[in-house]
Amino acid sequence: TKEDVVRLKQRRRTLKNRGYAASCRIKRVTQKEELERQKIELQQEVDKLARENASMRLELDALRAKYEA
Known part of the structure; x- marks a missing residue:
């Protein structure tokens, strides 16, 4: 029948x-x-x-101190 x-x-x-909803969940x-x-x-x-930056700052400070002395 039409209802069927x-x-x-x-x-x-x-x-x-x-099925689409399951695919979306998996994708998410x-x-x-x-x-x-x-x-x-x-x-x-x-x-x-950040570690490299800190290390380079220490090196820079040491060089500045060396050449200022």
């Missing part, structure tokens, strides 16, 4: 939508994991550069 066809189409649409989780990994890498780079 409508019900079948609705069921098909619901199942398709469920994957993107979040990738962003967290990038965040860790960038934080490590910032820490490394």
